[in-house]
Amino acid sequence: MNFWQRLFESTERQFWVCHTAGWLGFGLIYYFGSFLHDMRSVWLFVIMLNVYTGWLITIPLRYVYRRVWRLEPWRMVLVALLAAYIAAVIWAVLRNINYWEIYKHGYRPDEWVYYFSNIVHSFTVILCWSGLYFGIKYYRLLQQEKQNALKATTMAHQAHLKMLRYQLNPHFLFNTLNAISTLVLVGETKTANGMVSRLSDFLRYSLDKDPIKKVPLDQEIQALDLYLAIEKVRFEDRLTVQWDIADKTRQALVPSLILQPLIENAIKYAIAKTEQGGMISISSKQFGQDLLIEVADNGPGADIQNGMLRRNHGVGLPNIRERLQSLYDNNFSFTVSHNEPSGVRVSIRIPFQVDQDGK
Structure with a gap:
């Protein structure tokens, strides 16, 4: 068994690898997307903090989504949207703190609306994370069903062969x-x-x-x-x-x-x-x-x-x-x-x- 097969042989390990890789990918895209905006190390540090807080905040979503997985579709979607919105608000607040306190060195904007200006962006990112989570989970479920069907077919095939000979x-x-x-x-x-x-x-x-x-x-x-x-x-x-x-x-x-x-x-x-x-x-x-x-x-x-x-x-x-x-x-x-x-x-x-x- 090679390295990649061992890496993805368990569901738990698959989640942590995909979860971490996804947030690292988001950080790289965010950094290079704003590279011309600021190249100072403090900006990279803020991005790393935002990635880390996003990585932490979305972990509880996994356990929420696990519990709602077998609910009726409309209930599942409703709970998933609500949980994603709550996580997005918390992440937006933390991102604001990182931005205003660290990058702006404690500067306070005159308008409070600036504190919530990135909620839409945060909600969009959390929704993308949620979509990937459900998509991968659904894909794995389909693969498992295919394997079960193949196993059942193989067992029936073997039983048929044994019947033919005996x-x-x-x-x-x-x-x-x-x-x-x-x-x-x-x-x-x-x-x-x-x-x-x-x-x-x-x-x-x-x-x-x-x-x-x-x-x-x-x-x-x-x-x-x-x-x-x-x-x-x-x-x-x-x-x-x-x-x-x-x-x-x-x-x-x-x-x-x-x-x-x-x-x-x-x-x-x-x-x-x-x-x-x-x-x-x-x-x-x-x-x-x-x-x-x-x-x-x-x-x-x-x-x-x-x-x-x-x-x-x-x-x-x-x-x-x-x-x-x-x-x-x-x-x-x-x-x-x-x-x-x-x-x-x-x-x-x-x-x-x-x-x-x-x-």
Whole structure:
């Protein structure tokens, strides 16, 4: 945090800095505005006294304005004008004393009106001070409201992202628990124990990783290994996985658990639909300034229109698109196409980013 940020980090400090700087600025303008009138040091001393008395007199106004801030507008304006006028009269009297007693060396004018000749000027200056006070206070209030609105929007955005990701977990959990139950019933306790262990590790990863933050692709691959190891227990030799991960992409940042729903869809609609099973291929490569990730299967295929699947009641792919939209705005692409010779291919393009530890 630099000097100016520290200087203005508290409201109290902001007031004293602005209050003092404003009165010093008034003194400089007043002095140079009357420079040709008198260049003697006594005139500078009088101006300094006037600035100091004005600085003192306007301090109580701050506390008066604080109390009237939440009143009805007309009441607030009325009280502020009255307080400013009282402060202006007191300041005008003190300015007269400084002028006649110090600058004029005790000279007394014949007409008393000269003692009040600068009330209008004093009232104008006090009104300017009051206007700046209310203006700065109102500006700070608007900024605070903007920050609160931004914070609320951010919290809602984060909650939405968490909902999108955690909405997918029950589907996988339901299928896995059914498989474990089946293994226990047929006496495959060793296999069931291994499956429970992998499930525990996968769920721990799922819960530990914040869906708002991005993680290296290598961590996602490790999580997918756990997930696929669980699914291989269910499908045995019917499930084949092919990896093609470019080494330079392993540290690229991706949204946590962004690929798991794609693998889940491929297993549900490609592997589970055919008796002989099938293969899922997962690849990643750097394409210019982007990271390209593809998940493909060789299943029976699907109805695809405008780059999206035509399936009822599916939440996986729409959720992925919404997460990518929330995290990358429009700087991404998410398309579904036909795989050759059969099956479905899902392609994700996001900006190629690497965290500081991975650089």
